[in-house]
């Protein structure tokens with residue numbers, strides 16, 4: 120019944136082992152170009168390479184659900200209910216669309232249930248998109264993360280949105296002026312995962328010293344968030 124695109128891989132350290140894709144003709148939560156992308160053996164190599172610098176072991180599974188089409192996601196209540204219950208970070212085993220996921224020691228287990236964003240369905244599932252979505256999972260997790268971790272997320276959200284502008288950020292979305300409001304934290308977490316470090320540039324109110332200090336604190340807190348996710352399961356859409 121259910122179809123899975125699976126890239127189960129310890130992105131940080133392991134050589135390439137499995138790449139498993141079961142095609143689905145009936146339409147899914149990934150659009151055609153994502154399915155092509157995820158179905159391409161080169162993609163796995165690219166994904167793993169892109170996450171080489173992250174100091175965490177991350178295993179990713181893309182669940183492709185044949186009963187859900189990308190275009191239906193907004194209106195599909197079953198899907199929304201399942202995800203409203205499950206989005207976020209889980210300490211215990213969970214079952215999604217009939218597939219069981221178990222947390223693993225020393226590993227951040229990521230389950231991507233689709234590739235949908237408020238802005239557009241056309242953002243391809245690149246390594247950066249995946250990293251960005253991992254960033255969002257902390258913001259989606261207030262129901263099921265501990266208070267300290269939720270406080271870090273709140274602190275970062277407030278601080279980033281009030282103290283920084285996109286001119287303080289260095290990733291492509293910032294350089295091209297395309298960061299939407301509320302997207303800076305997940306972009307910074309993405310940058311941390313992909314480059315090993317979030318970068319803050321001096322601009323506006325931030326002197327070079329301020330920027331350096333901000334960057335140090337930010338990286339420390341992002342690391343804390345990711346440390347929290349180790350041994351747990353992140354579910355994102």
Ligand SMILES: [Zn+2]
Pocket residue numbers: 236251255302305
């Ligand atoms: Zn986003």
